[in-house]
Each structure stands twice: as C-alpha cells, then as structure tokens.
Amino acid sequence: MRKSLPLISTGEPPGGGGGGCSSAAPAGAPAAAGARPALPRWRKRKLRIALVRHHDLCLNTRQITQVQKRAGVLPHLGLGYIHTALKTAGFHDVVQIDTPALGLDSEGLRALLADFRPDLVGVSTTTPGLPGAVEACRAAKSTGAKVILGGPHTEVYARENLFHESIDYVGVGEGVTIMPELAEALEQGEEPTGIRGLVSRDWDGGAAPMVNLEDVGWPEREGLPMRNYFSIMAPRPFATMISSRGCPFKCSFCFKQAVDKKSMYRTPEDVVGEMAELQKRYGVKEIMFYDDVFTLHRGRVREICELIGSTGLKLRWEAPTRVDLVPVKLLEAMAGAGCVRLRFGIEHGDPEILRRMRKESDIEKIERAVTDAHEAGIKGFGYFIVGWLDETREQFRRTLDLACRIPLDYASFYTATPLPGTPLHTESVAAGRVPADYWDRFVRGEFDQRIGYLVPDAQQRAQIAYRKFFLRREMARPLLTHMAQTGQWRNTLDGLRSLARSTSNTDRDF
Ligand code: B12
Numbered sequence: 001m002r003k004s005l006p007l008i009s010t011g012e013p014p015g016g017g018g019g020g021c022s023s024a025a026p027a028g029a030p031a032a033a034g035a036r037p038a039l040p041r042w043r044k045r046k047l048r049i050a051l052v053r054h055h056d057l058c059l060n061t062r063q064i065t066q067v068q069k070r071a072g073v074l075p076h077l078g079l080g081y082i083h084t085a086l087k088t089a090g091f092h093d094v095v096q097i098d099t100p101a102l103g104l105d106s107e108g109l110r111a112l113l114a115d116f117r118p119d120l121v122g123v124s125t126t127t128p129g130l131p132g133a134v135e136a137c138r139a140a141k142s143t144g145a146k147v148i149l150g151g152p153h154t155e156v157y158a159r160e161n162l163f164h165e166s167i168d169y170v171g172v173g174e175g176v177t178i179m180p181e182l183a184e185a186l187e188q189g190e191e192p193t194g195i196r197g198l199v200s201r202d203w204d205g206g207a208a209p210m211v212n213l214e215d216v217g218w219p220e221r222e223g224l225p226m227r228n229y230f231s232i233m234a235p236r237p238f239a240t241m242i243s244s245r246g247c248p249f250k251c252s253f254c255f256k257q258a259v260d261k262k263s264m265y266r267t268p269e270d271v272v273g274e275m276a277e278l279q280k281r282y283g284v285k286e287i288m289f290y291d292d293v294f295t296l297h298r299g300r301v302r303e304i305c306e307l308i309g310s311t312g313l314k315l316r317w318e319a320p321t322r323v324d325l326v327p328v329k330l331l332e333a334m335a336g337a338g339c340v341r342l343r344f345g346i347e348h349g350d351p352e353i354l355r356r357m358r359k360e361s362d363i364e365k366i367e368r369a370v371t372d373a374h375e376a377g378i379k380g381f382g383y384f385i386v387g388w389l390d391e392t393r394e395q396f397r398r399t400l401d402l403a404c405r406i407p408l409d410y411a412s413f414y415t416a417t418p419l420p421g422t423p424l425h426t427e428s429v430a431a432g433r434v435p436a437d438y439w440d441r442f443v444r445g446e447f448d449q450r451i452g453y454l455v456p457d458a459q460q461r462a463q464i465a466y467r468k469f470f471l472r473r474e475m476a477r478p479l480l481t482h483m484a485q486t487g488q489w490r491n492t493l494d495g496l497r498s499l500a501r502s503t504s505n506t507d508r509d510f
C-alpha cells in the first residue's frame with residue numbers, strides 16, 4: 001500500500017492513477033503544434049507529478065560557509081506557482097518536494113520519489129545549483145518518470161542539459177505554461193512537440209511566452225513544511241512573496257532573464273490579499289519579498305502601503321531595492337505600513353569599481369539612502385561584492401569602510417562570481433581569470449571544483465569583511481535588538497561565534 005507523503009499537496013485525495021504515462025507515449029507520434037484539444041474540465045487528470053528542488057551540491061555559491069549554513073532555508077516560489085497552474089489545469093495529484101526544507105539528501109529524495117511513483121517530475125535549478133538538480137533528475141528517472149529540468153539556468157543553457165540521459169525535456173522560461181501543457185500531452189499519450197518553451201531531443205520550442213503571475217493565482221503552499229522554513233533575518237514562521245518581476249538595470253554581474261525586458265507588477269489588492277492570507281492561514285510574522293527591485297514603481301508601492309493601512313493589516317515585511325529608488329516620503333509610508341528592513345544592492349565602496357559594475361549609483365546616493373531609511377525607522381541591509389576583477393586591497397578596504405560607516409544593521413559580502421551570460425563573465429574570460437569553457441563543462445558535470453575567484457584571496461576578503469562588520473563594538477546593540485525582535489538567538493550567536501573563531505593573523509594585513 002502506498003504510504004501517505006508528508007508533503008502531499010492535493011486538491012483531491014490521491015486517486016488510482018499512477019499508470020506511467022511514459023510507456024503510453026508512442027514513439028514518433030505526429031507533432032501536434034497548437035492542435036491538441038484540451039481535455040474536458042470534468043475529466044479528472046490522473047497524471048502524478050512531482051516538483052522538486054534539490055541542491056545539496058552547490059559548488060559555485062557566492063557565500064562563505066559560516067553564513068551559508070545559517071542563513072536559512074527559504075521557500076521556492078517558482079515551484080509553488082507551477083503547482084497552482086497545474087491545479088488550475090485540473091492536475092491535482094501533485095507534490096512539491098523541497099529537500100533543503102525536509103532535510104533530505106539524494107538517498108532520501110530517491111526513496112520519497114520511489115514511494116510517490118510520479119509519471120512526470122519537474123526539477124528546478126539555478127546554474128550553480130545544477131549538480132544537485134542533476135542528482136534529482138537521476139533519482140526521478142530511476143522511478144521511470146518523464147523528467148523535465150527548468151528554472152533560471154535553462155535560460156542560458158537549454159539543449160546542453162540533454163547531455164544528461166536522465167533529462168527528457170528542458171523547460172525554457174515560464175514553467176506555469178510549459179508544465180500544464182506538457183502534463184496534458186503526456187496524459188493524452190502524445191509526443192510533447194509543439195509546446196512553446198519546451199526543448200527535447202526532437203523538438204525546440206524556443207522560450208515560453210511571459211506570464212503575469214497575478215493571472216496564475218497565489219503560489220501553492222499547502223502541504224509544504226512551512227514551519228521548516230527559516231531565515232536568520234526573520235521571526236518564525238515567515239513567508240516569502242513576489243510582488244513584481246523584472247529589472248531594467250544592467251549591473252554587469254547580474255544574470256538577466258527574459259522577464260527583465262518587461263517588468264510585471266501585481267496589483268496592490270492582490271499583493272495585500274496574499275499578505276493577509278499568509279498571516280491568517282499560517283500565522284506568519286514576517287514577509288520577505290523576492291522582487292528584484294521592490295520600489296521600481298513607486299506609485300504602486302505607495303498604494304500597497306495605503307491599502308495595508310486601510311485594511312488594518314499588522315505585519316512585518318521587508319524587501320530589496322536600489323539606493324536611487326527610495327525617496328524620503330516613500331520610506332516614511334513604507335515604515336508606517338510595517339516595512340522593517342530594506343535590502344540595498346550597494347555592492348562596493350570604490351567609485352571606480354561601482355562604475356565598472358555598471359551600477360549607476362554613487363557613494364553619495366548610497367550614504368543618503370541608507371541614512372534616510374534609518375531615520376524613517378527602517379533597518380538597512382547592505383549587499384556587497386568582494387573580490388571584483390582586479391580589486392586591489394585598497395579598493396576592498398573602501399568597501400569595508402563604507403559598510404561600517406553608514407547606518408547598516410546587516411550586511412552580506414558575496415564573492416564576485418562570473419555567472420554565465422553576464423558581462424562580468426565575458427570580462428573575466430578576456431582577462432584570463434576563468435576558462436572560457438568552464439560553465440559548458442560544468443553543465444556536462446565534468447567538474448567538482450568551483451569557478452576560480454577573480455582575485456586569489458577573495459574568500460579571505462569575504463571572511464574578513466564579515467568579521468570586521470559584525471564583530472565591531474557598534475554592532476552589539478543592533479544585534480541584540482535583532483535577536484530580541486526575531487527570536488533568532490541561537491542562529492545569530494552561533495554565526496558570530498563561528499566568525500570569531502575563524503579570525504586569523506592575516507586579518508591585520510587588511
Ligand atoms: C529568491 C532568490 C533566491 C532564494 C530562493 C531560491 C529560489 N530558487 O527560489 C535564495 C536566497 C535561496 C537564493 C539562492 C541563490 N541564488 Co537566487 N534568486 C532569487 C531571486 C531573487 C528570485 C527567485 C524567484 O522567486 N523568482 C520568481 C519565481 C516565480 O520565478 P522562478 O523561481 O525563476 O520560476 C520561474 C521560471 O524560472 C520557471 N521555472 C522554475 N523552476 C522550474 C522548473 C521547471 C520544471 C520548469 C519547466 C520551469 C521552471 O518557471 C517559473 C515561473 O513560471 C532570483 C532573481 C529572479 N528574478 O528570479 C535569484 C536568482 C535565481 N539567484 C541566483 C543565484 C546565482 C543564487 C545563488 C547561487 C547565490 C548564492 N548564494 O551563491 C544561490 C543558489 C541557490 C542554489 N543552490 O541553487 C541567480 C541565478 C542565475 C542562474 N544562472 O541560474 C538569480 C537569477 C539572480 C541573478 N539575477 O543573478 N536565491
């Protein structure tokens with residue numbers, strides 16, 4: 001008898017089904033571009049579908065281990081949206097398997113999949129997370145399911161992933177359209193050709209058309225281990241949301257996706273409605289927005305704040321933004337509506353490197369924005385990048401000075417990582433710092449080593465930056481306030497202890 005899954009997330013009880021559509025799909029069936037009749041609504045779809053995130057093997061992280069380990073386990077909204085789209089299309093026998101949240105390794109994932117016996121498995125990945133995703137695809141294939149890989153990674157590498165035998169299809173772009181169409185084709189026993197955004201060994205459907213997430217509905221969270229998600233930044237339980245997608249800026253380290261060409265915004269009503277629902281249903285105490293730049297459309301943010309005020313919603317929330325998009329009045333409105341923290345993409349303290357990053361900001365704007373937020377009662381979190389191409393120690397020290405000089409309560413110091421398809425990658429290859437074919441070979445699984453740092457001591461610089469920022473006397477009060485407000489005592493203290501323990505004699509050289 002089939003055991004019930006801890007994270008089964010169904011609109012209907014798991015019914016008979018399970019009949020392995022993969023064997024039902026006739027080889028070489030005629031392409032049915034646009035001609036596939038939709039199944040009648042009343043007919044229950046039998047396909048069993050698993051949506052998986054599995055990234056226990058992330059070589060190319062930009063974060064130091066002490067921080068990576070404690071930062072938290074944050075939900076995957078993309079899979080939640082795909083789940084909703086599948087349900088709307090009538091597919092109810094769907095589970096999301098989020099191995100970081102469940103604490104499962106590859107063996108655990110394999111066992112769970114074997115138990116669920118899916119017909120179709122969709123695995124999501126970033127490029128750095130690919131080794132874990134390929135493991136998940138292998139586990140899925142071992143159950144006899146059809147396997148599709150999707151996520152931001154496939155926007156730069158699509159067909160190349162088919163090098164891995166366990167991957168049948170690659171989804172490029174919107175999973176919310178690709179997955180229901182693929183599921184329907186498999187359900188009907190057809191070859192999935194003609195689907196936009198689907199790439200297989202016989203078909204190349206280019207990229208899927210863009211969708212406004214508001215038209216999909218809210219991401220499915222039912223059945224997810226909501227209490228296992230945590231962030232060192234937030235009180236538990238917390239949740240994540242996305243209120244807009246896309247960013248028109250072109251910072252040279254940032255991986256651009258199709259959605260960046262045309263930003264998409266959800267209406268204030270839809271955003272505030274989801275916030276209220278999260279509080280009511282899951283008792284969440286804080287919401288973390290995953291937007292690229294939350295305040296891109298200031299009028300909309302103002303309306304969100306007004307709506308929060310008029311509905312009487314009392315909830316902490318926080319969001320990412322740029323230093324040039326936070327006028328004082330907006331900051332005041334946000335603070336009044338429950339915004340407790342803004343994450344600023346500051347990146348560097350050296351004007352020359354900021355210019356090379358194509359950041360379109362400057363030190364004065366950075367100081368102004370962080371100070372204004374602080375004065376409005378919003379805590380500042382600064383994202384910084386260390387170890388930029390040819391960054392001198394002097395330039396690195398400017399980042400440290402800036403981070404410690406402005407009223408920031410938090411900071412993260414990523415090591416510069418030339419993601420494929422970015423201008424930073426092109427420049428790093430041209431400068432001879434990384435091999436031109438690293439990512440191509442990484443995608444084929446030829447490496448167990450991360451891409452090279454752009455300055456030899458980048459990792460050490462990141463460590464030093466964390467230590468100097470967080471282990472300062474001036475941080476005692478903000479850290480205590482943070483722990484008292486979020487309850488993140490153990491995690492924060494462990495992190496600080498581990499930073500202190502790693503102090504080395506060479507810190508003095510910086
Ligand atoms: C929130 C976030 C995180 C969160 C949560 C991760 C998550 N996947 O949800 C955390 C903090 C954990 C994180 C970590 C990292 N992240 Co991140 N993250 C984001 C961010 C800001 C938003 C993601 C999001 O929710 N988008 C909205 C949802 C709706 O979109 P989505 O998840 O992409 O899903 C859509 C499509 O991709 C597709 N899709 C997704 N999955 C699947 C699966 C199938 C089968 C199909 C068909 C389609 C499909 O359909 C969905 C909608 O229709 C993006 C930037 C961005 N704008 O996307 C960066 C981004 C994804 N992250 C990135 C990076 C580099 C990282 C890190 C490596 C950074 C680090 N610390 O070292 C790690 C890697 C984690 C890992 N091991 O894979 C890069 C990825 C670049 C790349 N080439 O892959 C991005 C694009 C940022 C950037 N612009 O450079 N990240």
Ligand code: SF4
Nearest residue numbers: 247249250251254292
């Ligand atoms: S780093 Fe931020 S501002 Fe720059 S392009 Fe990426 S999302 Fe936009």
